[in-house]
Every structure is written in structure tokens, then in C-alpha cells.
Amino acid sequence: MSDDDLTTLHLDQFLAHPPAKVWRALTEPDLLAQWLMPGDFRLEVGHRYTMRAIPMPATGFSGTIRAEVLAYETGRMLKIGWRDAAPGNDADWTITWTLEPEGTGTRLFLLHEGFDPDDPLQRRARSIMDGGWRSTVLRSLEAVLTSP
Amino acid sequence: MNTERVSEDRIFAALASPVRREVLRLLREEGPQPVQRLAEHFAMTRPSFSEHLRVLRETGLVTENKVGRQRLYRLEALPLNEVQQWLRPFERFWRDRLTGLRDLLDQMDDES
Numbered sequence: 271m272s273d274d275d276l277t278t279l280h281l282d283q284f285l286a287h288p289p290a291k292v293w294r295a296l297t298e299p300d301l302l303a304q305w306l307m308p309g310d311f312r313l314e315v316g317h318r319y320t321m322r323a324i325p326m327p328a329t330g331f332s333g334t335i336r337a338e339v340l341a342y343e344t345g346r347m348l349k350i351g352w353r354d355a356a357p358g359n360d361a362d363w364t365i366t367w368t369l370e371p372e373g374t375g376t377r378l379f380l381l382h383e384g385f386d387p388d389d390p391l392q393r394r395a396r397s398i399m400d401g402g403w404r405s406t407v408l409r410s411l412e413a414v415l416t417s418p
Numbered sequence: 419m420n421t422e423r424v425s426e427d428r429i430f431a432a433l434a435s436p437v438r439r440e441v442l443r444l445l446r447e448e449g450p451q452p453v454q455r456l457a458e459h460f461a462m463t464r465p466s467f468s469e470h471l472r473v474l475r476e477t478g479l480v481t482e483n484k485v486g487r488q489r490l491y492r493l494e495a496l497p498l499n500e501v502q503q504w505l506r507p508f509e510r511f512w513r514d515r516l517t518g519l520r521d522l523l524d525q526m527d528d529e530s
Contacts, residue, residue: 279508283516287523295519295526305518326511382508
């Protein structure tokens with residue numbers, strides 16, 4: 271989990287429900303609205319839509335996302351492009367969901383790509399810390415934050 | 419804004435030292451402990467070690483409490499949570515969302 275690469279974020283979660291049901295939650299707008307964000311999603315490559323979330327001022331995230339369905343494989347994979355709608359924000363992310371059956375449930379993988387390693391915060395951190403700061407600090411952080 | 423920046427820089431600077439990261443690890447794994455016991459892990463003079471502890475205290479990463487004649491050090495998780503937020507701003511966002519997804523699936527009908 272603590273990869274050195276700060277341009278991507280990997281997470282995975284076991285869900286005690288079959289992939290077909292998880293797939294519905296990922297692709298039906300009324301369900302998406304309940305756990306992710308409201309938006310006029312449609313399962314169709316090239317479909318563009320807008321989603322609204324809570325802004326994160328510390329990161330420059332405006333909270334409004336212009337999304338686009340980039341690819342999908344029913345029940346197994348869904349790839350969405352995310353751009354921040356705010357002018358001047360050139361965030362350009364790709365979110366990829368992958369579903370794998372695990373027992374009677376599903377392991378859901380999330381890959382969030384496209385973070386800018388040269389954003390001011392990361393540059394500042396790098397200028398202060400030694401070369402191994404990404405891996406060592408992230409490893410220490412995870413160790414500390416996941417302590418009992 | 420300015421004071422926030424100073425404190426971010428300080429926390430990053432505090433974490434840049436392998437000695438200070440090791441102190442944090444010891445406090446996490448072995449719980450709060452007196453200076454003397456922490457110092458035993460490091461081959462350095464007492465003033466040098468005290469300086470490392472001072473840096474950690476000033477960032478709020480650790481706190482010191484006097485208990486009898488001992489000075490007890492304790493890890494404080496809050497500043498580390500903030501660092502995590504800076505380095506991986508979306509991690510908590512997604513973890514919260516995935517928790518929401520799990521709850522939603524639990525409520526959904528298995529049929530249809």
C-alpha cells in the first residue's frame with residue numbers, strides 16, 4: 271500500500287456482496303448519488319457528466335468534477351476521467367474500478383491516477399526532506415495511523 | 419495562513435530525520451515512556467538527543483508529561499493525520515466513500 275509513487279493512489283476494499291450488486295452501485299445514478307456524488311452518469315463510453323462533492327480547499331479541489339466514461343467491461347471494470355471544473359485547475363485524473371469475485375463477495379480495487387508530483391505542497395515537502403522521504407515517511411505514517 | 423505554513427514545514431522537517439522517525443516508531447510500538455528509556459536506543463550524547471525531542475515537541479508530534487521525577491513522552495497522532503492529508507489528500511476521501519458504499523450495499527435488496 272505504501273508505494274513511493276505519489277502520482278497514484280491504490281485502495282481496495284472487500285465487500286460482502288456479489289460483483290453484480292457492486293456493479294449496480296457503481297453504475298446506477300440514484301445509487302451513485304447515495305455513496306459517491308450526485309451526477310447524471312450513464313454507462314456509455316464517451317458520456318460526459320458533472321458531479322458535485324465537497325470542495326477541499328487545501329488541495330485546490332473545487333468540488334465540481336467534469337467526468338467522462340472512458341471504458342468499461344460490464345461487471346468487471348469501469349474507467350472514468352475526472353477533471354476539476356474550476357478555471358485554472360488543471361487536475362486531470364483517471365479513476366479505475368476493478369471488481370474481482372472473492373468467496374461470495376467482491377474485492378473492489380480503486381486506482382486513482384494523475385496526481386501532480388510537482389504541486390507546491392509536494393515540492394515543498396521534497397525540498398525539506400531527504401531523497402527517501404516518500405517511502406519512509408509514508409511507511410511511518412501508515413504504521414502510526416493504523417496502530418491499534 | 420503564514421503560521422500554518424510554518425507548522426507544515428516544521429512537521430516535514432521533523433519527519434526528515436531518521437532518529438526522530440525512530441522515536442515516533444518506538445512510542446507507537448511500546449507506548450508512552452520516559453526519556454531515559456528512549457535515549458538507550460540511540461548512540462548519541464544526551465544534549466543531541468534532547469534536541470531531537472525538542473523538535474518533536476514543538477511540532478506537537480509528541481508531548482511530555484512529568485510523572486514524579488520522570489519525563490514521560492507520548493505520541494500524538496493528530497499532526498501525523500494532517501501530514502497524511504497533505505501527502506495523500508484523496509486517501510481519506512476514498513476511504514470514507516468506500517465505507518458509504520459498504521453501508522449502501524448492506525441496505526440494498528439482493529433481488530432485482
